[in-house]
Amino acid sequence: MNSKFHLWIEDYLFFPNAFQKLISFFLVPLTFIYMLIILTKRAMAKQIHFGIPVISVGNIIVGGSGKTPVTIALASKYENSCVILRGYGRQSKGLYVVSQNGKILEDVTTSGDEAMLLAQALPNSTIIVSEDRVKAILKAKELGCKIVFLDDGFSKYHIAKFNILLRPKKEPENILCLPSGGYREPKGFYAQADIELKEDRDFKRIITFKKDNKIIEKLPEKIVLLTAISKPKRLLEFLPKNTIMESFPDHHNFTKEEIIEVTKKYKDYSFVTTAKDMVKLDRFNIENIYLMDLNIKFNNVDFSLLEEYLKDFKEN
Missing domain, CATH: 3.40.50 (Rossmann fold)
Known part of the structure:
Protein backbone atom coordinates (compact mmCIF):
# COMPACT_ATOMS: atom_id res chain seq x y z
CA MET A 1 0.00 0.00 0.00
CA ASN A 2 1.65 3.24 -1.08
CA SER A 3 1.81 6.36 1.06
CA LYS A 4 -0.79 8.37 -0.85
CA PHE A 5 -3.34 5.56 -0.77
CA HIS A 6 -3.14 4.87 2.97
CA LEU A 7 -3.41 8.61 3.68
CA TRP A 8 -6.46 8.72 1.38
CA ILE A 9 -8.02 5.87 3.37
CA GLU A 10 -7.45 7.69 6.65
CA ASP A 11 -9.00 10.89 5.27
CA TYR A 12 -11.98 8.85 4.06
CA LEU A 13 -12.51 7.27 7.48
CA PHE A 14 -12.09 10.39 9.59
CA PHE A 15 -12.39 13.63 7.60
CA PRO A 16 -13.94 12.77 4.21
CA ASN A 17 -14.35 15.14 1.30
CA ALA A 18 -17.54 15.24 -0.78
CA PHE A 19 -16.53 12.32 -3.02
CA GLN A 20 -15.48 10.20 -0.04
CA LYS A 21 -18.79 10.96 1.69
CA LEU A 22 -20.60 9.64 -1.38
CA ILE A 23 -18.63 6.38 -1.18
CA SER A 24 -19.44 6.18 2.52
CA PHE A 25 -23.17 6.56 1.79
CA PHE A 26 -23.18 3.62 -0.65
CA LEU A 27 -21.43 1.42 1.93
CA VAL A 28 -24.04 2.04 4.66
CA PRO A 29 -25.78 -1.37 4.13
CA LEU A 30 -22.46 -3.11 4.89
CA THR A 31 -22.07 -0.92 7.96
CA PHE A 32 -25.43 -2.10 9.32
CA ILE A 33 -24.35 -5.73 8.82
CA TYR A 34 -21.07 -4.99 10.60
CA MET A 35 -22.88 -3.36 13.53
CA LEU A 36 -25.29 -6.29 13.80
CA ILE A 37 -22.32 -8.65 14.11
CA ILE A 38 -20.74 -6.44 16.82
CA LEU A 39 -23.97 -6.23 18.82
CA THR A 40 -24.56 -9.98 18.52
CA LYS A 41 -21.05 -10.80 19.72
CA ARG A 42 -21.47 -8.48 22.68
CA ALA A 43 -24.87 -9.92 23.64
CA MET A 44 -23.72 -13.54 23.43
CA ALA A 45 -20.37 -13.17 25.21
CA LYS A 46 -19.90 -15.09 28.47
CA GLN A 47 -17.28 -13.38 30.58
CA ILE A 48 -14.26 -15.20 31.97
CA HIS A 49 -12.90 -14.13 35.38
CA PHE A 50 -9.20 -14.74 36.03
CA GLY A 51 -8.79 -13.88 39.70
CA ILE A 52 -6.42 -10.99 38.99
CA PRO A 53 -7.24 -7.43 37.89
CA VAL A 54 -7.42 -6.97 34.13
CA ILE A 55 -7.46 -3.40 32.81
CA SER A 56 -8.17 -2.65 29.17
CA VAL A 57 -6.81 0.54 27.61
CA GLY A 58 -8.60 0.89 24.30
CA ASN A 59 -10.54 3.03 21.86
CA ILE A 60 -13.44 2.56 19.48
CA ILE A 61 -11.99 4.30 16.43
CA VAL A 62 -9.66 2.88 13.81
CA GLY A 63 -5.99 3.51 14.51
CA GLY A 64 -4.18 5.14 17.38
CA SER A 65 -5.40 7.59 19.97
CA GLY A 66 -2.63 7.36 22.54
CA LYS A 67 -3.15 3.82 23.84
CA THR A 68 0.53 2.94 24.09
CA PRO A 69 1.75 6.03 26.00
CA VAL A 70 -1.29 5.93 28.31
CA THR A 71 -0.64 2.23 28.99
CA ILE A 72 3.00 3.03 29.79
CA ALA A 73 1.95 5.82 32.15
CA LEU A 74 -0.48 3.54 34.00
CA ALA A 75 1.50 0.27 34.04
CA SER A 76 4.62 2.01 35.37
CA LYS A 77 2.76 2.80 38.61
CA TYR A 78 2.24 -0.83 39.61
CA GLU A 79 4.59 -3.63 40.64
CA ASN A 80 4.51 -7.00 38.87
CA SER A 81 2.43 -5.59 36.04
CA CYS A 82 2.02 -7.23 32.65
CA VAL A 83 0.99 -5.67 29.35
CA ILE A 84 -0.66 -7.96 26.81
CA LEU A 85 -1.17 -7.01 23.17
CA ARG A 86 -1.75 -8.69 19.84
CA GLY A 87 1.53 -7.50 18.36
CA TYR A 88 0.41 -6.01 15.05
CA GLY A 89 3.08 -5.98 12.36
CA ARG A 90 5.20 -8.75 13.94
CA GLN A 91 6.65 -11.49 11.79
CA SER A 92 5.56 -14.23 14.17
CA LYS A 93 2.41 -15.99 15.30
CA GLY A 94 1.37 -17.37 18.65
CA LEU A 95 2.28 -16.40 22.19
CA TYR A 96 5.67 -14.86 23.01
CA VAL A 97 6.97 -13.39 26.26
CA VAL A 98 8.73 -10.34 24.83
CA SER A 99 10.17 -9.25 28.16
CA GLN A 100 10.00 -10.53 31.73
CA ASN A 101 10.53 -8.10 34.58
CA GLY A 102 12.39 -5.84 32.19
CA LYS A 103 14.63 -8.48 30.60
CA ILE A 104 13.99 -8.36 26.84
CA LEU A 105 13.73 -11.90 25.45
CA GLU A 106 12.73 -11.35 21.80
CA ASP A 107 13.66 -9.04 18.93
CA VAL A 108 11.38 -6.52 17.24
CA THR A 109 10.55 -8.83 14.31
CA THR A 110 9.06 -11.31 16.76
CA SER A 111 7.44 -8.76 19.08
CA GLY A 112 6.22 -6.03 16.73
CA ASP A 113 6.95 -2.34 17.19
CA GLU A 114 4.49 -1.50 19.98
CA ALA A 115 5.47 -4.47 22.14
CA MET A 116 9.17 -3.63 21.85
CA LEU A 117 8.47 -0.01 22.73
CA LEU A 118 6.56 -1.17 25.81
CA ALA A 119 9.38 -3.56 26.75
CA GLN A 120 11.93 -0.75 26.59
CA ALA A 121 9.73 1.78 28.39
CA LEU A 122 8.61 -0.53 31.22
CA PRO A 123 11.75 -2.07 32.78
CA ASN A 124 9.80 -3.49 35.73
CA SER A 125 6.99 -5.08 33.74
CA THR A 126 6.37 -8.18 31.64
CA ILE A 127 5.24 -7.84 28.01
CA ILE A 128 3.39 -10.62 26.19
CA VAL A 129 2.14 -10.76 22.60
CA SER A 130 -0.59 -13.17 21.61
CA GLU A 131 -3.59 -13.32 19.31
CA ASP A 132 -5.36 -15.23 22.11
CA ARG A 133 -5.71 -12.85 25.06
CA VAL A 134 -7.07 -15.59 27.36
CA LYS A 135 -3.95 -17.71 26.92
CA ALA A 136 -1.82 -14.62 27.47
CA ILE A 137 -3.58 -13.72 30.74
CA LEU A 138 -3.12 -17.29 32.01
CA LYS A 139 0.57 -17.06 31.06
CA ALA A 140 0.88 -13.79 32.96
CA LYS A 141 -0.56 -15.48 36.06
CA GLU A 142 1.86 -18.36 35.61
CA LEU A 143 4.76 -15.88 35.55
CA GLY A 144 3.60 -14.31 38.82
CA CYS A 145 2.18 -11.06 37.45
CA LYS A 146 -0.31 -9.38 39.78
CA ILE A 147 -2.04 -6.98 37.40
CA VAL A 148 -2.68 -7.18 33.65
CA PHE A 149 -3.11 -4.33 31.16
CA LEU A 150 -4.76 -5.25 27.87
CA ASP A 151 -3.72 -3.02 24.99
CA ASP A 152 -6.77 -2.40 22.80
CA GLY A 153 -8.91 -4.93 24.68
CA PHE A 154 -12.31 -3.21 24.76
CA SER A 155 -13.79 -5.50 22.08
CA LYS A 156 -12.79 -8.64 24.02
CA TYR A 157 -16.27 -8.96 25.52
CA HIS A 158 -15.59 -12.45 26.88
CA ILE A 159 -12.92 -11.14 29.27
CA ALA A 160 -14.06 -9.65 32.59
CA LYS A 161 -12.11 -6.41 32.89
CA PHE A 162 -12.02 -2.73 33.83
CA ASN A 163 -12.47 -0.66 30.66
CA ILE A 164 -10.60 2.58 30.04
CA LEU A 165 -11.61 4.15 26.71
CA LEU A 166 -9.58 6.89 25.06
CA ARG A 167 -11.27 9.59 23.04
CA PRO A 168 -9.37 11.70 20.48
CA LYS A 169 -9.40 15.47 20.70
CA LYS A 170 -10.57 15.61 17.06
CA GLU A 171 -13.31 13.07 16.60
CA PRO A 172 -14.16 11.59 13.18
CA GLU A 173 -16.58 13.75 11.23
CA ASN A 174 -18.23 10.56 10.01
CA ILE A 175 -19.91 8.97 13.05
CA LEU A 176 -20.63 5.66 11.29
CA CYS A 177 -18.85 2.35 11.83
CA LEU A 178 -16.70 0.54 9.30
CA PRO A 179 -16.72 0.48 6.34
CA SER A 180 -18.63 3.77 6.08
CA GLY A 181 -16.71 5.55 8.82
CA GLY A 182 -13.82 5.43 11.26
CA TYR A 183 -15.55 3.76 14.22
CA ARG A 184 -14.86 0.12 14.99
CA GLU A 185 -17.76 0.08 17.47
CA PRO A 186 -20.87 2.27 17.72
CA LYS A 187 -20.05 5.70 19.14
CA GLY A 188 -22.62 5.12 21.89
CA PHE A 189 -20.32 2.48 23.36
CA TYR A 190 -18.35 5.24 25.09
CA ALA A 191 -21.05 4.91 27.74
CA GLN A 192 -19.82 1.35 28.42
CA ALA A 193 -16.44 2.58 29.66
CA ASP A 194 -15.58 2.53 33.36
CA ILE A 195 -13.36 5.56 32.72
CA GLU A 196 -13.35 7.70 29.59
CA LEU A 197 -10.24 9.80 28.93
CA LYS A 198 -10.36 12.51 26.27
CA GLU A 199 -7.18 14.01 24.87
CA ASP A 200 -6.62 17.67 25.84
CA ARG A 201 -9.34 17.39 28.49
CA ASP A 202 -8.06 14.51 30.62
CA PHE A 203 -4.55 14.04 29.29
CA LYS A 204 -2.01 15.86 27.18
CA ARG A 205 0.84 14.66 25.02
CA ILE A 296 1.47 11.56 28.84
CA LYS A 297 0.43 14.02 31.52
CA PHE A 298 -2.94 13.46 33.20
CA ASN A 299 -5.05 16.51 34.05
CA ASN A 300 -6.44 15.82 37.52
CA VAL A 301 -8.17 12.61 36.38
CA ASP A 302 -10.25 10.86 39.03
CA PHE A 303 -8.97 7.26 39.11
CA SER A 304 -10.94 6.35 42.24
CA LEU A 305 -13.07 3.78 40.36
CA LEU A 306 -9.90 2.05 39.20
CA GLU A 307 -8.47 2.01 42.71
CA GLU A 308 -11.72 0.53 44.05
CA TYR A 309 -11.57 -2.16 41.37
CA LEU A 310 -8.00 -3.03 42.39
CA LYS A 311 -8.88 -2.94 46.09
CA ASP A 312 -11.52 -5.63 45.59
CA PHE A 313 -8.80 -8.06 44.43
CA LYS A 314 -6.53 -7.23 47.36
CA GLU A 315 -9.32 -7.94 49.81
CA ASN A 316 -10.19 -11.21 48.10
Missing part, protein backbone atom coordinates in the same frame (compact mmCIF):
# COMPACT_ATOMS: atom_id res chain seq x y z
CA ILE A 206 4.18 16.06 26.16
CA ILE A 207 6.72 16.08 23.33
CA THR A 208 10.49 16.33 23.71
CA PHE A 209 13.06 15.92 20.96
CA LYS A 210 16.21 13.91 21.51
CA LYS A 211 19.40 13.23 19.59
CA ASP A 212 21.69 10.45 20.83
CA ASN A 213 19.63 10.28 24.05
CA LYS A 214 20.15 13.98 24.76
CA ILE A 215 17.30 16.49 24.81
CA ILE A 216 17.57 19.21 22.18
CA GLU A 217 15.73 22.51 22.16
CA LYS A 218 15.42 23.07 18.43
CA LEU A 219 15.22 20.87 15.37
CA PRO A 220 17.20 21.61 12.17
CA GLU A 221 15.42 23.77 9.59
CA LYS A 222 15.32 21.06 6.92
CA ILE A 223 13.49 18.13 8.50
CA VAL A 224 11.64 15.04 7.26
CA LEU A 225 9.11 13.16 9.40
CA LEU A 226 9.74 9.46 8.74
CA THR A 227 7.02 7.32 10.29
CA ALA A 228 4.75 4.29 10.05
CA ILE A 229 1.97 5.09 12.50
CA SER A 230 -1.77 5.58 12.15
CA LYS A 231 -2.91 9.11 11.28
CA PRO A 232 0.63 10.52 10.91
CA LYS A 233 -0.63 14.02 10.08
CA ARG A 234 -1.43 14.51 13.78
CA LEU A 235 2.31 14.69 14.46
CA LEU A 236 2.77 17.74 12.24
CA GLU A 237 1.30 20.10 14.86
CA PHE A 238 4.39 19.43 17.00
CA LEU A 239 6.86 20.00 14.15
CA PRO A 240 8.06 23.04 12.14
CA LYS A 241 5.65 24.20 9.45
CA ASN A 242 8.01 23.32 6.60
CA THR A 243 8.37 19.69 7.71
CA ILE A 244 8.15 17.11 4.90
CA MET A 245 6.33 13.88 5.71
CA GLU A 246 7.31 10.44 4.43
CA SER A 247 4.75 8.05 5.91
CA PHE A 248 4.12 4.33 5.59
CA PRO A 249 1.12 2.23 6.68
CA ASP A 250 0.72 1.62 10.41
CA HIS A 251 3.14 -1.04 11.78
CA HIS A 252 5.03 -1.17 8.47
CA ASN A 253 8.36 -3.00 8.66
CA PHE A 254 10.92 -0.79 6.94
CA THR A 255 13.24 -2.42 4.43
CA LYS A 256 16.84 -1.53 3.70
CA GLU A 257 15.88 -0.54 0.16
CA GLU A 258 13.20 1.88 1.43
CA ILE A 259 15.61 3.55 3.83
CA ILE A 260 18.29 3.89 1.15
CA GLU A 261 15.73 5.47 -1.20
CA VAL A 262 14.44 7.93 1.43
CA THR A 263 17.88 8.98 2.65
CA LYS A 264 19.08 9.53 -0.93
CA LYS A 265 15.97 11.54 -1.77
CA TYR A 266 16.53 13.79 1.25
CA LYS A 267 20.32 13.67 1.48
CA ASP A 268 20.52 17.27 2.74
CA TYR A 269 17.81 16.80 5.38
CA SER A 270 17.63 15.54 8.93
CA PHE A 271 14.98 13.05 10.00
CA VAL A 272 12.62 12.90 12.95
CA THR A 273 10.65 9.83 14.00
CA THR A 274 8.57 8.42 16.84
CA ALA A 275 9.69 5.98 19.54
CA LYS A 276 7.45 3.34 17.99
CA ASP A 277 9.27 3.77 14.66
CA MET A 278 12.72 4.07 16.22
CA VAL A 279 12.66 0.48 17.52
CA LYS A 280 12.55 -0.60 13.85
CA LEU A 281 14.83 2.09 12.41
CA ASP A 282 17.71 1.66 14.86
CA ARG A 283 19.28 -1.13 12.84
CA PHE A 284 19.70 1.11 9.77
CA ASN A 285 22.03 3.58 11.54
CA ILE A 286 20.46 6.62 9.87
CA GLU A 287 22.58 9.73 10.34
CA ASN A 288 20.99 12.90 11.70
CA ILE A 289 17.86 11.22 13.03
CA TYR A 290 15.96 12.76 15.94
CA LEU A 291 13.56 11.06 18.31
CA MET A 292 10.15 12.59 18.91
CA ASP A 293 9.69 11.37 22.48
CA LEU A 294 6.10 11.26 23.72
CA ASN A 295 4.92 11.20 27.32
Whole structure:
Protein backbone atom coordinates (compact mmCIF):
# COMPACT_ATOMS: atom_id res chain seq x y z
CA MET A 1 0.00 0.00 0.00
CA ASN A 2 1.65 3.24 -1.08
CA SER A 3 1.81 6.36 1.06
CA LYS A 4 -0.79 8.37 -0.85
CA PHE A 5 -3.34 5.56 -0.77
CA HIS A 6 -3.14 4.87 2.97
CA LEU A 7 -3.41 8.61 3.68
CA TRP A 8 -6.46 8.72 1.38
CA ILE A 9 -8.02 5.87 3.37
CA GLU A 10 -7.45 7.69 6.65
CA ASP A 11 -9.00 10.89 5.27
CA TYR A 12 -11.98 8.85 4.06
CA LEU A 13 -12.51 7.27 7.48
CA PHE A 14 -12.09 10.39 9.59
CA PHE A 15 -12.39 13.63 7.60
CA PRO A 16 -13.94 12.77 4.21
CA ASN A 17 -14.35 15.14 1.30
CA ALA A 18 -17.54 15.24 -0.78
CA PHE A 19 -16.53 12.32 -3.02
CA GLN A 20 -15.48 10.20 -0.04
CA LYS A 21 -18.79 10.96 1.69
CA LEU A 22 -20.60 9.64 -1.38
CA ILE A 23 -18.63 6.38 -1.18
CA SER A 24 -19.44 6.18 2.52
CA PHE A 25 -23.17 6.56 1.79
CA PHE A 26 -23.18 3.62 -0.65
CA LEU A 27 -21.43 1.42 1.93
CA VAL A 28 -24.04 2.04 4.66
CA PRO A 29 -25.78 -1.37 4.13
CA LEU A 30 -22.46 -3.11 4.89
CA THR A 31 -22.07 -0.92 7.96
CA PHE A 32 -25.43 -2.10 9.32
CA ILE A 33 -24.35 -5.73 8.82
CA TYR A 34 -21.07 -4.99 10.60
CA MET A 35 -22.88 -3.36 13.53
CA LEU A 36 -25.29 -6.29 13.80
CA ILE A 37 -22.32 -8.65 14.11
CA ILE A 38 -20.74 -6.44 16.82
CA LEU A 39 -23.97 -6.23 18.82
CA THR A 40 -24.56 -9.98 18.52
CA LYS A 41 -21.05 -10.80 19.72
CA ARG A 42 -21.47 -8.48 22.68
CA ALA A 43 -24.87 -9.92 23.64
CA MET A 44 -23.72 -13.54 23.43
CA ALA A 45 -20.37 -13.17 25.21
CA LYS A 46 -19.90 -15.09 28.47
CA GLN A 47 -17.28 -13.38 30.58
CA ILE A 48 -14.26 -15.20 31.97
CA HIS A 49 -12.90 -14.13 35.38
CA PHE A 50 -9.20 -14.74 36.03
CA GLY A 51 -8.79 -13.88 39.70
CA ILE A 52 -6.42 -10.99 38.99
CA PRO A 53 -7.24 -7.43 37.89
CA VAL A 54 -7.42 -6.97 34.13
CA ILE A 55 -7.46 -3.40 32.81
CA SER A 56 -8.17 -2.65 29.17
CA VAL A 57 -6.81 0.54 27.61
CA GLY A 58 -8.60 0.89 24.30
CA ASN A 59 -10.54 3.03 21.86
CA ILE A 60 -13.44 2.56 19.48
CA ILE A 61 -11.99 4.30 16.43
CA VAL A 62 -9.66 2.88 13.81
CA GLY A 63 -5.99 3.51 14.51
CA GLY A 64 -4.18 5.14 17.38
CA SER A 65 -5.40 7.59 19.97
CA GLY A 66 -2.63 7.36 22.54
CA LYS A 67 -3.15 3.82 23.84
CA THR A 68 0.53 2.94 24.09
CA PRO A 69 1.75 6.03 26.00
CA VAL A 70 -1.29 5.93 28.31
CA THR A 71 -0.64 2.23 28.99
CA ILE A 72 3.00 3.03 29.79
CA ALA A 73 1.95 5.82 32.15
CA LEU A 74 -0.48 3.54 34.00
CA ALA A 75 1.50 0.27 34.04
CA SER A 76 4.62 2.01 35.37
CA LYS A 77 2.76 2.80 38.61
CA TYR A 78 2.24 -0.83 39.61
CA GLU A 79 4.59 -3.63 40.64
CA ASN A 80 4.51 -7.00 38.87
CA SER A 81 2.43 -5.59 36.04
CA CYS A 82 2.02 -7.23 32.65
CA VAL A 83 0.99 -5.67 29.35
CA ILE A 84 -0.66 -7.96 26.81
CA LEU A 85 -1.17 -7.01 23.17
CA ARG A 86 -1.75 -8.69 19.84
CA GLY A 87 1.53 -7.50 18.36
CA TYR A 88 0.41 -6.01 15.05
CA GLY A 89 3.08 -5.98 12.36
CA ARG A 90 5.20 -8.75 13.94
CA GLN A 91 6.65 -11.49 11.79
CA SER A 92 5.56 -14.23 14.17
CA LYS A 93 2.41 -15.99 15.30
CA GLY A 94 1.37 -17.37 18.65
CA LEU A 95 2.28 -16.40 22.19
CA TYR A 96 5.67 -14.86 23.01
CA VAL A 97 6.97 -13.39 26.26
CA VAL A 98 8.73 -10.34 24.83
CA SER A 99 10.17 -9.25 28.16
CA GLN A 100 10.00 -10.53 31.73
CA ASN A 101 10.53 -8.10 34.58
CA GLY A 102 12.39 -5.84 32.19
CA LYS A 103 14.63 -8.48 30.60
CA ILE A 104 13.99 -8.36 26.84
CA LEU A 105 13.73 -11.90 25.45
CA GLU A 106 12.73 -11.35 21.80
CA ASP A 107 13.66 -9.04 18.93
CA VAL A 108 11.38 -6.52 17.24
CA THR A 109 10.55 -8.83 14.31
CA THR A 110 9.06 -11.31 16.76
CA SER A 111 7.44 -8.76 19.08
CA GLY A 112 6.22 -6.03 16.73
CA ASP A 113 6.95 -2.34 17.19
CA GLU A 114 4.49 -1.50 19.98
CA ALA A 115 5.47 -4.47 22.14
CA MET A 116 9.17 -3.63 21.85
CA LEU A 117 8.47 -0.01 22.73
CA LEU A 118 6.56 -1.17 25.81
CA ALA A 119 9.38 -3.56 26.75
CA GLN A 120 11.93 -0.75 26.59
CA ALA A 121 9.73 1.78 28.39
CA LEU A 122 8.61 -0.53 31.22
CA PRO A 123 11.75 -2.07 32.78
CA ASN A 124 9.80 -3.49 35.73
CA SER A 125 6.99 -5.08 33.74
CA THR A 126 6.37 -8.18 31.64
CA ILE A 127 5.24 -7.84 28.01
CA ILE A 128 3.39 -10.62 26.19
CA VAL A 129 2.14 -10.76 22.60
CA SER A 130 -0.59 -13.17 21.61
CA GLU A 131 -3.59 -13.32 19.31
CA ASP A 132 -5.36 -15.23 22.11
CA ARG A 133 -5.71 -12.85 25.06
CA VAL A 134 -7.07 -15.59 27.36
CA LYS A 135 -3.95 -17.71 26.92
CA ALA A 136 -1.82 -14.62 27.47
CA ILE A 137 -3.58 -13.72 30.74
CA LEU A 138 -3.12 -17.29 32.01
CA LYS A 139 0.57 -17.06 31.06
CA ALA A 140 0.88 -13.79 32.96
CA LYS A 141 -0.56 -15.48 36.06
CA GLU A 142 1.86 -18.36 35.61
CA LEU A 143 4.76 -15.88 35.55
CA GLY A 144 3.60 -14.31 38.82
CA CYS A 145 2.18 -11.06 37.45
CA LYS A 146 -0.31 -9.38 39.78
CA ILE A 147 -2.04 -6.98 37.40
CA VAL A 148 -2.68 -7.18 33.65
CA PHE A 149 -3.11 -4.33 31.16
CA LEU A 150 -4.76 -5.25 27.87
CA ASP A 151 -3.72 -3.02 24.99
CA ASP A 152 -6.77 -2.40 22.80
CA GLY A 153 -8.91 -4.93 24.68
CA PHE A 154 -12.31 -3.21 24.76
CA SER A 155 -13.79 -5.50 22.08
CA LYS A 156 -12.79 -8.64 24.02
CA TYR A 157 -16.27 -8.96 25.52
CA HIS A 158 -15.59 -12.45 26.88
CA ILE A 159 -12.92 -11.14 29.27
CA ALA A 160 -14.06 -9.65 32.59
CA LYS A 161 -12.11 -6.41 32.89
CA PHE A 162 -12.02 -2.73 33.83
CA ASN A 163 -12.47 -0.66 30.66
CA ILE A 164 -10.60 2.58 30.04
CA LEU A 165 -11.61 4.15 26.71
CA LEU A 166 -9.58 6.89 25.06
CA ARG A 167 -11.27 9.59 23.04
CA PRO A 168 -9.37 11.70 20.48
CA LYS A 169 -9.40 15.47 20.70
CA LYS A 170 -10.57 15.61 17.06
CA GLU A 171 -13.31 13.07 16.60
CA PRO A 172 -14.16 11.59 13.18
CA GLU A 173 -16.58 13.75 11.23
CA ASN A 174 -18.23 10.56 10.01
CA ILE A 175 -19.91 8.97 13.05
CA LEU A 176 -20.63 5.66 11.29
CA CYS A 177 -18.85 2.35 11.83
CA LEU A 178 -16.70 0.54 9.30
CA PRO A 179 -16.72 0.48 6.34
CA SER A 180 -18.63 3.77 6.08
CA GLY A 181 -16.71 5.55 8.82
CA GLY A 182 -13.82 5.43 11.26
CA TYR A 183 -15.55 3.76 14.22
CA ARG A 184 -14.86 0.12 14.99
CA GLU A 185 -17.76 0.08 17.47
CA PRO A 186 -20.87 2.27 17.72
CA LYS A 187 -20.05 5.70 19.14
CA GLY A 188 -22.62 5.12 21.89
CA PHE A 189 -20.32 2.48 23.36
CA TYR A 190 -18.35 5.24 25.09
CA ALA A 191 -21.05 4.91 27.74
CA GLN A 192 -19.82 1.35 28.42
CA ALA A 193 -16.44 2.58 29.66
CA ASP A 194 -15.58 2.53 33.36
CA ILE A 195 -13.36 5.56 32.72
CA GLU A 196 -13.35 7.70 29.59
CA LEU A 197 -10.24 9.80 28.93
CA LYS A 198 -10.36 12.51 26.27
CA GLU A 199 -7.18 14.01 24.87
CA ASP A 200 -6.62 17.67 25.84
CA ARG A 201 -9.34 17.39 28.49
CA ASP A 202 -8.06 14.51 30.62
CA PHE A 203 -4.55 14.04 29.29
CA LYS A 204 -2.01 15.86 27.18
CA ARG A 205 0.84 14.66 25.02
CA ILE A 206 4.18 16.06 26.16
CA ILE A 207 6.72 16.08 23.33
CA THR A 208 10.49 16.33 23.71
CA PHE A 209 13.06 15.92 20.96
CA LYS A 210 16.21 13.91 21.51
CA LYS A 211 19.40 13.23 19.59
CA ASP A 212 21.69 10.45 20.83
CA ASN A 213 19.63 10.28 24.05
CA LYS A 214 20.15 13.98 24.76
CA ILE A 215 17.30 16.49 24.81
CA ILE A 216 17.57 19.21 22.18
CA GLU A 217 15.73 22.51 22.16
CA LYS A 218 15.42 23.07 18.43
CA LEU A 219 15.22 20.87 15.37
CA PRO A 220 17.20 21.61 12.17
CA GLU A 221 15.42 23.77 9.59
CA LYS A 222 15.32 21.06 6.92
CA ILE A 223 13.49 18.13 8.50
CA VAL A 224 11.64 15.04 7.26
CA LEU A 225 9.11 13.16 9.40
CA LEU A 226 9.74 9.46 8.74
CA THR A 227 7.02 7.32 10.29
CA ALA A 228 4.75 4.29 10.05
CA ILE A 229 1.97 5.09 12.50
CA SER A 230 -1.77 5.58 12.15
CA LYS A 231 -2.91 9.11 11.28
CA PRO A 232 0.63 10.52 10.91
CA LYS A 233 -0.63 14.02 10.08
CA ARG A 234 -1.43 14.51 13.78
CA LEU A 235 2.31 14.69 14.46
CA LEU A 236 2.77 17.74 12.24
CA GLU A 237 1.30 20.10 14.86
CA PHE A 238 4.39 19.43 17.00
CA LEU A 239 6.86 20.00 14.15
CA PRO A 240 8.06 23.04 12.14
CA LYS A 241 5.65 24.20 9.45
CA ASN A 242 8.01 23.32 6.60
CA THR A 243 8.37 19.69 7.71
CA ILE A 244 8.15 17.11 4.90
CA MET A 245 6.33 13.88 5.71
CA GLU A 246 7.31 10.44 4.43
CA SER A 247 4.75 8.05 5.91
CA PHE A 248 4.12 4.33 5.59
CA PRO A 249 1.12 2.23 6.68
CA ASP A 250 0.72 1.62 10.41
CA HIS A 251 3.14 -1.04 11.78
CA HIS A 252 5.03 -1.17 8.47
CA ASN A 253 8.36 -3.00 8.66
CA PHE A 254 10.92 -0.79 6.94
CA THR A 255 13.24 -2.42 4.43
CA LYS A 256 16.84 -1.53 3.70
CA GLU A 257 15.88 -0.54 0.16
CA GLU A 258 13.20 1.88 1.43
CA ILE A 259 15.61 3.55 3.83
CA ILE A 260 18.29 3.89 1.15
CA GLU A 261 15.73 5.47 -1.20
CA VAL A 262 14.44 7.93 1.43
CA THR A 263 17.88 8.98 2.65
CA LYS A 264 19.08 9.53 -0.93
CA LYS A 265 15.97 11.54 -1.77
CA TYR A 266 16.53 13.79 1.25
CA LYS A 267 20.32 13.67 1.48
CA ASP A 268 20.52 17.27 2.74
CA TYR A 269 17.81 16.80 5.38
CA SER A 270 17.63 15.54 8.93
CA PHE A 271 14.98 13.05 10.00
CA VAL A 272 12.62 12.90 12.95
CA THR A 273 10.65 9.83 14.00
CA THR A 274 8.57 8.42 16.84
CA ALA A 275 9.69 5.98 19.54
CA LYS A 276 7.45 3.34 17.99
CA ASP A 277 9.27 3.77 14.66
CA MET A 278 12.72 4.07 16.22
CA VAL A 279 12.66 0.48 17.52
CA LYS A 280 12.55 -0.60 13.85
CA LEU A 281 14.83 2.09 12.41
CA ASP A 282 17.71 1.66 14.86
CA ARG A 283 19.28 -1.13 12.84
CA PHE A 284 19.70 1.11 9.77
CA ASN A 285 22.03 3.58 11.54
CA ILE A 286 20.46 6.62 9.87
CA GLU A 287 22.58 9.73 10.34
CA ASN A 288 20.99 12.90 11.70
CA ILE A 289 17.86 11.22 13.03
CA TYR A 290 15.96 12.76 15.94
CA LEU A 291 13.56 11.06 18.31
CA MET A 292 10.15 12.59 18.91
CA ASP A 293 9.69 11.37 22.48
CA LEU A 294 6.10 11.26 23.72
CA ASN A 295 4.92 11.20 27.32
CA ILE A 296 1.47 11.56 28.84
CA LYS A 297 0.43 14.02 31.52
CA PHE A 298 -2.94 13.46 33.20
CA ASN A 299 -5.05 16.51 34.05
CA ASN A 300 -6.44 15.82 37.52
CA VAL A 301 -8.17 12.61 36.38
CA ASP A 302 -10.25 10.86 39.03
CA PHE A 303 -8.97 7.26 39.11
CA SER A 304 -10.94 6.35 42.24
CA LEU A 305 -13.07 3.78 40.36
CA LEU A 306 -9.90 2.05 39.20
CA GLU A 307 -8.47 2.01 42.71
CA GLU A 308 -11.72 0.53 44.05
CA TYR A 309 -11.57 -2.16 41.37
CA LEU A 310 -8.00 -3.03 42.39
CA LYS A 311 -8.88 -2.94 46.09
CA ASP A 312 -11.52 -5.63 45.59
CA PHE A 313 -8.80 -8.06 44.43
CA LYS A 314 -6.53 -7.23 47.36
CA GLU A 315 -9.32 -7.94 49.81
CA ASN A 316 -10.19 -11.21 48.10
